[in-house]
Amino acid sequence: xxxxxxxxxETQVTHGARLWLYAIAVLVLAFLVVPTLIVIPMSFSAxxxxxxxxxxxxxxxxxxxxxxxxxxxxTATSFKAATLTALLATPLGTLAxxxxxxxxxxxxxxxxxxxxxxxxxxxxxxxxxxxxxYVRLKLVNTLTGVVLAHTMLAIPLVFIVIAxxxxxxxxxxxxxxxxxxxxxxxxxxxxxxxxxxxxxVTGLLLxxxxxxxxxxxxxxxxxxxxxxxxxxxxNALRDQIDPTxxxxxxxxxxxTTLLFALxxxxxxxxxxxx
Numbered sequence: 001x002x003x004x005x006x007x008x009x010e011t012q013v014t015h016g017a018r019l020w021l022y023a024i025a026v027l028v029l030a031f032l033v034v035p036t037l038i039v040i041p042m043s044f045s046a047x048x049x050x051x052x053x054x055x056x057x058x059x060x061x062x063x064x065x066x067x068x069x070x071x072x073x074x075t076a077t078s079f080k081a082a083t084l085t086a087l088l089a090t091p092l093g094t095l096a097x098x099x100x101x102x103x104x105x106x107x108x109x110x111x112x113x114x115x116x117x118x119x120x121x122x123x124x125x126x127x128x129x130x131x132x133x134y135v136r137l138k139l140v141n142t143l144t145g146v147v148l149a150h151t152m153l154a155i156p157l158v159f160i161v162i163a164x165x166x167x168x169x170x171x172x173x174x175x176x177x178x179x180x181x182x183x184x185x186x187x188x189x190x191x192x193x194x195x196x197x198x199x200x201v202t203g204l205l206l207x208x209x210x211x212x213x214x215x216x217x218x219x220x221x222x223x224x225x226x227x228x229x230x231x232x233x234x235n236a237l238r239d240q241i242d243p244t245x246x247x248x249x250x251x252x253x254x255x256t257t258l259l260f261a262l263x264x265x266x267x268x269x270x271x272x273x274x
Contacts, residue, residue, distance in 0.1 A: 001037045035248040036253065043246035050243050061247040069246070076214055077222070078229040081143060085150040085211035090152070093158025094214060098188075101166045105261050112163075126153070127220040136219055141223040150211035158203035165199030166192075175262065205259050213252070 042050055046058035100112050118126060130149050133138065139145030147207050173191045193200065215230035222228045229248065236242045 039246050040253070043250040045243060045246075047243070050241055050246060061243045064244050065247050065251075068244075071135075071248070072225050073225065074229045074232045077143065077146075077226055081146045081150060081228060082211040084143075084147045085154055086204050087152035088147065089151045089158050089207040089210075090200065093155045093203055093207075094162050094200060096155070096159050097162035097166055098192075101163065107152075112159075117158050118153050122203045123153075123216040127191070127217040130218040132218060139229040140221055141226055143194045143226050144227060145221045146218065146228065147211075150214055151207075151216050151218065153214065154210040157206045161199045161203045161206065162196060165196035169195040204230045208254060208259065212255070217256035 003019060038052055041054055042052050043061060044057050044059065045051055045054035046056035047054065048157055100108050121258060125205075126149075129147075134140045134145050134149075137145075139148070169192060173195075213230060215228075215234050218228045218231045219234065222231050229252075233245050236245055
């Protein structure tokens with residue numbers, strides 16, 4: 001086959017020579033994705049319990065989800081928290097990346113390392129620390145508390161993505177804009193932002209998903225009318241095996257996939273006039 005003998009990279013390594021790498025990639029992808037996809041047919045089961053493969057097909061668990069006021073309220077809370085987290089974490093993470101871009105001082109490097117510590121510290125410890133702080137601040141079981149906690153977890157992701165994007169942008173264009181009299185804010189929106197737009201969109205998406213999928217910290221700081229969807233799902237698994245969780249998981253997979261596809265489309269779209 002001509003495809004197998006064609007070069008796969010600039011080093012002239014052929015696709016045939018890299019066929020074993022492609023096979024490993026497919027196996028790893030299947031190992032990661034297949035367990036998740038099994039949930040989808042389980043959500044259409046008519047059984048009272050989770051079973052795979054389903055013996056009978058039904059939409060009863062989707063109907064149970066949409067008919068439940070508790071599930072609807074938790075879903076609304078999760079979407080609110082995720083949206084507010086994305087709108088808060090994305091500009092903060094972007095500003096942090098801009099401020100530390102190209103910095104060579106030890107203090108600046110230490111600040112960058114400090115920003116990513118929420119990704120290193122176990123979430124159970126973060127949840128405990130946030131809970132005790134929120135008790136004093138009276139933020140437990142509030143939407144504000146959930147958003148602030150999730151923003152703390154999302155900022156490191158935004159910072160890493162934007163910092164990577166800034167390493168690839170053309171700083172000379174920014175200097176040229178400033179030399180022509182453009183204020184820093186205008187230079188950012190006119191020159192820097194179009195170059196790092198894919199990173200910004202990706203950071204926005206990751207911030208949303210970080211909040212939408214997070215459960216450990218939510219177990220400590222959310223509850224009552226401000227309980228998140230993932231917290232209710234965890235409680236449902238702990239107290240009883242409710243197949244409604246499979247239906248919710250399937251819809252969450254759909255939301256995640258849709259947002260990822262949207263970010264790829266918007267992030268890579270060329271600005272008008274180029």
